[in-house]
Amino acid sequence: MEYSYNKAGDNLEVDLNGRLTFDEHTTCRQLITELTADDATNKVINLSKLEFIDSAGLGLLLRIQDACTKSGQTLSLRVPADGQVQKMLQVARFDQLVPFI
Amino acid sequence: METTAKHKHVAVWHDGCLDNQTGIDSKVAIRKWCPAPGDAVFERLDDKKNVFVGEIQAELYTSLTKRAFEGIVEYQGPESMPVLNSVLCSIASHETILNLTSRTAYGLANAERFCEMLSRRIDLQEEHRLELLIILQEAIANAVLHGNLEVESAPLEEGIPALEKQYNELEQKISDSALSDRRVEVTASWNQPKLTVCITNEGPGYDADKQHHIPSDAPIRGMELIRSLTDRIEIEKKGRQLKLFLRLPVD
Numbered sequence: 365m366e367y368s369y370n371k372a373g374d375n376l377e378v379d380l381n382g383r384l385t386f387d388e389h390t391t392c393r394q395l396i397t398e399l400t401a402d403d404a405t406n407k408v409i410n411l412s413k414l415e416f417i418d419s420a421g422l423g424l425l426l427r428i429q430d431a432c433t434k435s436g437q438t439l440s441l442r443v444p445a446d447g448q449v450q451k452m453l454q455v456a457r458f459d460q461l462v463p464f465i
Numbered sequence: 466m467e468t469t470a471k472h473k474h475v476a477v478w479h480d481g482c483l484d485n486q487t488g489i490d491s492k493v494a495i496r497k498w499c500p501a502p503g504d505a506v507f508e509r510l511d512d513k514k515n516v517f518v519g520e521i522q523a524e525l526y527t528s529l530t531k532r533a534f535e536g537i538v539e540y541q542g543p544e545s546m547p548v549l550n551s552v553l554c555s556i557a558s559h560e561t562i563l564n565l566t567s568r569t570a571y572g573l574a575n576a577e578r579f580c581e582m583l584s585r586r587i588d589l590q591e592e593h594r595l596e597l598l599i600i601l602q603e604a605i606a607n608a609v610l611h612g613n614l615e616v617e618s619a620p621l622e623e624g625i626p627a628l629e630k631q632y633n634e635l636e637q638k639i640s641d642s643a644l645s646d647r648r649v650e651v652t653a654s655w656n657q658p659k660l661t662v663c664i665t666n667e668g669p670g671y672d673a674d675k676q677h678h679i680p681s682d683a684p685i686r687g688m689e690l691i692r693s694l695t696d697r698i699e700i701e702k703k704g705r706q707l708k709l710f711l712r713l714p715v716d
């Protein structure tokens with residue numbers, strides 16, 4: 365998985381590309397460290413270019429959300445319209461857990 | 466190496482690793498395979514099922530699943546012969562078989578590759594293909610991570626520290642060949658409209674009766690997702706095998 369940032373003032377958006385799965389732990393570790401260290405108030409993770417996500421990926425997003433909440437920050441997700449990632453978010457009813465924009 | 470005796474239903478394609486090896490019990494047709502860039506087709510032998518046997522790397526893996534192999538078996542050396550023979554004996558009753566070590570499976574898009582192999586054998590509607598990708602990924606992840614590598618789950622309520630701990634454990638165990646040499650096997654059998662997918666690991670297993678299934682409003686855990694997308698599941702071989710039953714109606 366690869367990722368890149370766009371920061372403007374208090375808003376931070378991270379674009380994810382590739383696969384967010386249980387065997388991407390090295391990259392996930394880096395993402396967690398960098399994302400939680402940033403002091404932006406509003407954080408968005410853009411999943412619209414992500415090819416694949418599994419339950420480990422969902423768990424990672426929830427943990428990041430939890431860390432954000434504890435720091436008084438918000439986390440939202442930008443989601444794709446179709447494909448495996450959209451299907452996974454739908455099956456997991458993830459919109460009940462993390463807001464989609 | 467080509468047998469002159471009556472061939473069974475299998476053709477074994479290999480990348481050189483079976484040369485000078487004996488011990489293949491089934492009477493199979495053996496073909497050496499030398500992939501080249503741009504290769505579109507390999508010779509299919511009548512109605513035989515084609516099994517690739519060799520070292521599996523990312524680029525080759527993608528190439529193999531595009532070439533309509535019914536089976537892919539990772540070959541490490543003579544110690545892999547029992548696995549190979551087992552696959553050759555069972556391939557007749559399956560549409561597709563994938564058999565890899567955990568170390569090789571780790572980091573490869575196995576759910577996508579298996580789904581690609583299967584979709585060359587059965588007509589998968591997009592909705593079913595997406596559901597199958599989810600099911601396969603969760604089942605393979607469980608088999609590799611918790612089954613073979615014996616990595617503990619990281620409780621969600623314990624947040625990022627628990628995840629860090631899991632990552633450390635994972636790095637240590639993936640480097641331990643006693644664990645990472647353990648194989649994961651995925652098979653699919655099709656009897657329209659019923660699809661049966663079986664995922665087997667070589668770990669110590671677990672007592673499935675002691676795991677309490679508590680349905681949740683938002684199914685985000687692997688087994689919850691699998692249960693929500695399958696007709697039923699069976700856990701066999703003391704927790705080392707997960708059998709999934711799906712109905713894929715055809716329009």
